[in-house]
Amino acid sequence: MPAIQTWELSKRYGETxxxxxxxxxxxxxxxxxxxxxxxxxKTTTIRLxxxxxxxxxxxxxxxxxxxxxxxxRAHRRLAYVAGEPFLWPSLTAGETLEFxxxxxxxxxxxxxxxxxxxxxxxxxxxxxxxxxxxxxNRQKVQLxxxxxxxxxxxxxxxxxxxxxxxxxxxxxxxxxxAKQRGQTVLLSxxxxxxVEALCDRVGILRAGRLIEQGTLAELRHLSAQTxxxxxxxxxxxxxxxxxxxxxxxxxxALRFEVHGEIAPLLAALAPxxxxxxxxxxxSLEEIFLRQYGQDRDEDERHDDxxxxxxx
Amino acid sequence: MSATxxxxxxxGAERALVRRRLLxxxxxxxxxxxxxxxxxxxxxxxxxxxxxxxxxRVAFAHSFGTSKGLRLLYGLPYDLATVDGYAxxxxxxxxxxxxxxxxxxxxxxxxxxxxxSGRLELVLAAPVGRSNVGWATLAAIAAGTAVAWVAQLAGxxxxxxGLGGAAYxxxxxxxxxxxxxAVGVLASQIAPNRALALQLAGGTxxxxxxxxxxxxxxxxxxxxxxxxxGWAELLxxxxxxxxxxxxxxxxxxxxxxxxxxxxxxxxxxxTGLLRDRDRSAPHLAMLGSPLGLSLRRQRxxxxxxxxxxxxFSYLLGTIAKSISxxxxxxxxxxxxxxxxxxxxxxxxxxxxxxFSFFALxxxxxxxxxxxxxxxxxxxxxxxxMLAAPLGRRRWLAGWIVLALLAAAALALACGLLGWAGTxxxxxxxxxxxxxxxxxxxxxxAVLFLGIATLAYAVAPRISGPFSYALLAVAYLWELVGAxxxxxxxxxxxxxxxxIGLVPVEPFRxxxxxxxxxxxxxxxxxxxxxxxxxDLVGD
Numbered sequence: 001m002p003a004i005q006t007w008e009l010s011k012r013y014g015e016t017x018x019x020x021x022x023x024x025x026x027x028x029x030x031x032x033x034x035x036x037x038x039x040x041x042k043t044t045t046i047r048l049x050x051x052x053x054x055x056x057x058x059x060x061x062x063x064x065x066x067x068x069x070x071x072x073r074a075h076r077r078l079a080y081v082a083g084e085p086f087l088w089p090s091l092t093a094g095e096t097l098e099f100x101x102x103x104x105x106x107x108x109x110x111x112x113x114x115x116x117x118x119x120x121x122x123x124x125x126x127x128x129x130x131x132x133x134x135x136x137n138r139q140k141v142q143l144x145x146x147x148x149x150x151x152x153x154x155x156x157x158x159x160x161x162x163x164x165x166x167x168x169x170x171x172x173x174x175x176x177x178a179k180q181r182g183q184t185v186l187l188s189x190x191x192x193x194x195v196e197a198l199c200d201r202v203g204i205l206r207a208g209r210l211i212e213q214g215t216l217a218e219l220r221h222l223s224a225q226t227x228x229x230x231x232x233x234x235x236x237x238x239x240x241x242x243x244x245x246x247x248x249x250x251x252x253a254l255r256f257e258v259h260g261e262i263a264p265l266l267a268a269l270a271p272x273x274x275x276x277x278x279x280x281x282x283s284l285e286e287i288f289l290r291q292y293g294q295d296r297d298e299d300e301r302h303d304d305x306x307x308x309x310x311x
Numbered sequence: 312m313s314a315t316x317x318x319x320x321x322x323g324a325e326r327a328l329v330r331r332r333l334l335x336x337x338x339x340x341x342x343x344x345x346x347x348x349x350x351x352x353x354x355x356x357x358x359x360x361x362x363x364x365x366x367x368r369v370a371f372a373h374s375f376g377t378s379k380g381l382r383l384l385y386g387l388p389y390d391l392a393t394v395d396g397y398a399x400x401x402x403x404x405x406x407x408x409x410x411x412x413x414x415x416x417x418x419x420x421x422x423x424x425x426x427x428s429g430r431l432e433l434v435l436a437a438p439v440g441r442s443n444v445g446w447a448t449l450a451a452i453a454a455g456t457a458v459a460w461v462a463q464l465a466g467x468x469x470x471x472x473g474l475g476g477a478a479y480x481x482x483x484x485x486x487x488x489x490x491x492x493a494v495g496v497l498a499s500q501i502a503p504n505r506a507l508a509l510q511l512a513g514g515t516x517x518x519x520x521x522x523x524x525x526x527x528x529x530x531x532x533x534x535x536x537x538x539x540x541g542w543a544e545l546l547x548x549x550x551x552x553x554x555x556x557x558x559x560x561x562x563x564x565x566x567x568x569x570x571x572x573x574x575x576x577x578x579x580x581x582t583g584l585l586r587d588r589d590r591s592a593p594h595l596a597m598l599g600s601p602l603g604l605s606l607r608r609q610r611x612x613x614x615x616x617x618x619x620x621x622x623f624s625y626l627l628g629t630i631a632k633s634i635s636x637x638x639x640x641x642x643x644x645x646x647x648x649x650x651x652x653x654x655x656x657x658x659x660x661x662x663x664x665x666f667s668f669f670a671l672x673x674x675x676x677x678x679x680x681x682x683x684x685x686x687x688x689x690x691x692x693x694x695x696m697l698a699a700p701l702g703r704r705r706w707l708a709g710w711i712v713l714a715l716l717a718a719a720a721l722a723l724a725c726g727l728l729g730w731a732g733t734x735x736x737x738x739x740x741x742x743x744x745x746x747x748x749x750x751x752x753x754x755x756a757v758l759f760l761g762i763a764t765l766a767y768a769v770a771p772r773i774s775g776p777f778s779y780a781l782l783a784v785a786y787l788w789e790l791v792g793a794x795x796x797x798x799x800x801x802x803x804x805x806x807x808x809x810i811g812l813v814p815v816e817p818f819r820x821x822x823x824x825x826x827x828x829x830x831x832x833x834x835x836x837x838x839x840x841x842x843x844x845d846l847v848g849d
Binding site: 047050051052053054071072073075076078079080082084086087088090092094095098099100102103104105125126127128129131132142155 | 504587588590592593594595598599600601604608690691695697698700701702703843844845846
């Protein structure tokens with residue numbers, strides 16, 4: 001049974017369609033990266049999964065439990081980190097951890113030893129009151145509370161916002177541990193290197209729709225590979241190849257963006273005096289930016305077409 | 312950039328700041344103006360329609376003017392046999408107290424609340440100085456005072472008070488506003504957080520009130536010179552006006568604001584003169600449930616409510632004997648009863664009258680508890696809690712139970728301390744009867760708790776103002792209705808018409824059961840509806 005499954009999950013706020021027929025399946029033990037720019041619908045998805053907001057249509061299940069109809073049962077198996085740390089200013093960090101742990105009840109109690117370890121790892125001062133903590137430190141309180149539960153499912157909504165790079169390392173280590181223990185993680189994030197380092201599978205959300213989904217390898221395959229070549233003499237004129245986009249970067253250097261098979265390009269380069277040849281896979285950031293750039297181009301073209309039609 | 316454009320930019324910034332400040336306190340100010348206008352209209356018009364002849368007015372003046380119990384609330388009467396003199400006493404006294412509370416809250420809202428939220432930092436990061444912010448705050452206080460003055464003037468004028476006299480009376484009443492706003496502003500410089508600023512400012516206003524009470528009731532008349540509420544009386548509208556007394560509130564406002572300014576320019580933004588305790592050893596008590604956490608966080612508020620109500624019950628009890636039944640004609644007594652207060656000239660009638668006020672306060676209290684639940688949701692802390700295996704209905708039910716228990720504790724504290732007060736004064740009413748008078752207030756509190764919770768479940772964003780407004784209308788309904796001679800069935804619309812005036816009347820079981828039933832039904836519906844809606848942030 002999947003940890004998360006949604007069927008045509010949609011949410012409308014007044015005029016805005018925040019989430020449009022989302023079909024998401026995340027298996028137990030999977031670490032899923034949920035990407036998208038601000039306002040794409042990531043937080044909406046998580047609120048629907050938590051049963052905090054009610055779906056306009058479609059439905060969501062966590063471990064086979066309906067997210068809206070039976071939230072309490074579903075929540076026994078998950079822990080959540082909100083994008084913004086909204087906590088009680090008059091409690092100390094330690095009291096907050098205690099309260100959040102007790103809210104889960106005794107049956108699925110967390111591991112106090114692991115919590116203490118996390119407090120050390122994240123260097124949290126537990127005697128400080130929440131109102132005196134910086135945003136990053138408040139975020140740590142939430143993170144420790146959630147990660148210490150060892151819940152089957154972790155819903156993390158931009159969990160590292162406000163953390164410094166050292167704490168970011170601690171976070172990655174902790175999520176890796178969770179993954180080794182077999183916990184499922186939904187990681188909504190802007191930090192693409194973090195998603196690249198941690199996630200088995202990635203979904204890209206745009207304007208409420210899941211526009212791309214797959215393992216990193218699959219996404220890379222869909223995207224262009226970059227090949228850079230320098231030549232002994234001036235760069236040669238190559239005959240146009242299908243799926244290859246050429247740019248001259250220096251008098252003796254060319255860059256190729258290759259979609260699909262790379263063999264025809266290598267064959268075309270073979271007769272020339274190639275001095276160096278670099279080939280690299282696109283980073284997630286490049287995939288993400290291209291995805292958005294491409295869509296924006298399409299939108300513009302679409303706009304042009306419609307304004308042309310009006311004329 | 313040339314000097315001219317710099318100046319123009321500064322003027323633009325100043326305008327934007329003033330606008331922002333006015334918007335910050337708009338709800339409070341409009342509510343205050345509304346109460347000022349309505350109250351100023353109802354009292355004089357009701358008086359002139361009930362007491363038509365001079366003889367009746369003289370009899371009224373005699374019976375009411377000598378009642379020290381009433382002085383506590385309304386202050387010192389100068390001439391109750393005229394419409395103007397009655398208005399000065401009945402309107403001026405009550406609205407001055409109301410205005411003081413409004414001004415104190417607005418003063419804290421304009422300064423410490425902005426600072427605590429972090430918005431002040433954002434403003435000061437713009438090319439805007441602390442002095443600009445200070446002037447904008449001052450402008451907002453001045454505007455609030457002016458709005459209250461206009462509202463009261465309009466109410467009095469329409470109610471039949473001469474324009475000139477009304478203008479002066481309104482001026483006397485609103486003279487407390489700048490002083491008490493300055494108290495709020497100064498408290499906000501001293502305290503490092505909003506809660507403490509409100510406690511300091513609220514405590515100060517309470518002391519200023521007690522000084523006036525001691526001056527008017529006990530006879531320590533010189534104390535009147537120490538409090539803005541006393542100055543409002545010393546201005547003596549319609550009784551040998553002394554406008555030079557206005558120098559006192561003006562000077563006090565100046566001194567308080569100057570002090571506040573000196574502290575402001577010398578301190579770090581986000582701190583106060585007093586230090587916040589940023590660290591504490593863990594206290595794990597009451598962290599076991601959301602109810603426990605609410606109780607823990609509301610502790611101070613609950614103690615303040617209980618302390619205030621208990622102190623007033625005791626104080627009001629000790630002067631129960633000063634009400635003399637002698638010299639009051641039967642016809643006047645009947646007319647007094649029309650004011651919705653029963654016969655206040657007997658100790659039991661007086662106690663019943665006092666407890667009918669307490670019923671209103673307990674209803675306000677339950678509404679503040681629902682508003683506190685709403686704040687948990689608005690601040691999104693509720694999301695953090697509900698992501699745990701905690702049902703929404705259980706969470707909301709916890710708040711309701713807490714509000715109910717606290718309201719019951721407040722009601723019984725009123726009864727107990729009222730009994731202690733009357734016993735001190737040598738009036739023996741019996742503990743049982745006073746506890747009954749306390750418990751008598753609970754059904755209406757249950758009703759408003761249910762309605763406020765239902766409003767919260769259905770329309771969270773507007774539920775707070777809605778509940779307070781409904782409560783105000785329901786409470787003033789009978790008073791306004793009685794004064795304007797509306798038929799019985801119209802008066803009976805408000806729940807306050809169905810509370811027996813214990814201990815002078817018996818407890819009204821049917822009305823009480825009905826209120827509890829409606830309150831419980833509204834509460835149950837609220838639990839279901841709350842389960843079915845989206846959580847709504849700020």
